[in-house]
Amino acid sequence: MKKLILTDIDTLIIRSMGIVSFISFFVGGVVAIQTALNMENPLLPRNLMGFATRQSVILEFAPTFISVIMAGKVGSYITSSIGTMRVTEQIDALEVMGINTYNYLIFPKIVALLFYPFVITIAMFLGVLGGYVACVYGGFSSSEEFIEGIQMDFIPFHVTYSFVKTFLFALLLATIPSYHGYFLKGGALDVGKASTTSFVWTSVAIIIVNYIITQILLT
């Protein structure tokens, strides 16, 4: 079991770091530039760019946007890998051997995705860093102004809210794609269809849970 969990941590978490880092850095930069370009009034303080970037990244971009991307990357991987095992009778083979297939196939993925908040932590850091680089090196604000904005009116509960969401999204990312793969019927074409369906339903579930948690925790 330990080996399975470590393999899944490597596949689902470590190997997602590249794409998550890349997207986070550049979207953080775009958020900062968009904020800067929309600040036409010269009376608005320049530190607002840092503030807006931090709020956008921590509250929504890192936990929600990255989770939707992960529904595509990790979710379709889980569905297709379990689904392929189903159509090639590998799951039947496990059952004939007397192995608990839920325990063997799904549980390690749930445990592995408990490390998902680490991915989101890095996404938050790189998103803000991307904003900093875009603002400072793009000539929209000074380094001091941006850092002042990042520190301005910081509410620690927003980070808690963000990680509560992340934890719930991790459970959705592990369970919905596993369900679509495990209960797959048909052949190779159906594996592809199930991957798409699982991405759609995981994304829908993430958006709905995001709305409910925001309503509960922030209002």
Place this chain on the structure above:
Amino acid sequence: MIQASKMYKSFKDTPVLKGVSASFDKGKTNLIIGQSGSGKTVFLKCLLGLHGIDQGSISYDGTELDKMTPQERIQLRQDIGMVFQGSALFDSMSVEENIMFPMQMLTNKSEGEIRDRANTVINRVNLIDANTKLPSEISGGMQKRVAIARAIVMNPKYLFCDEPNSGLDPKTSIIIDNLIQEITEEYQITTVINTHDMNSVMEIGQKIIFLENGTKAWEGDKEEIFSTDNKSVSDFVYSSKLFKRVRTAYLNKRKD
């Protein structure tokens, strides 16, 4: 010995098995034959407990499957080996890892003991220089050998094979058939083989059950199948000109 008694199984409103009774003897290759859609695979999966049955009973060496405690069922699972139609090897594992897998999951033996046992069965099924290869890197015939090795690595009492020759050339098919028969006799396993390969019927049919539309239409062995007057069996087994000629020659020879 495996005993199936008056088994009924339906999917939604479609009956697939309609009161099938059969027994499968220890140390023999027991064949289930029949046309596609006759219920062979469902029958096999019901025997394995992968599908529940609607009515009837299945017993393994006198103990009914439905009345077994969870512990007895776990033990039974460990006494069963299965060779799937498509081999069902784990793609991400090498040949050796595939064969070691059941022992790693189900026993407390050391890595060394497991590897030794795996290599014993690898030699038994004549898999040469394939230990580190992935299933995708070996031929269909070799994949079947790996599947057989994985099925017998735990010293099973019962071996089930779902169309073990599908996709194989005639020569490799006979090698696989003979391997299954040798293993069955050597380890005194109760072997149940699902097939519609007539070469297998003639080669290793020590006991043959013919299914037709979810019912048992005939039972016998490879000698009796030559002289049967059951039209369904004759139409199925001797559908090719070659087999018709073989049958005529066999019957003429017996008359002489």
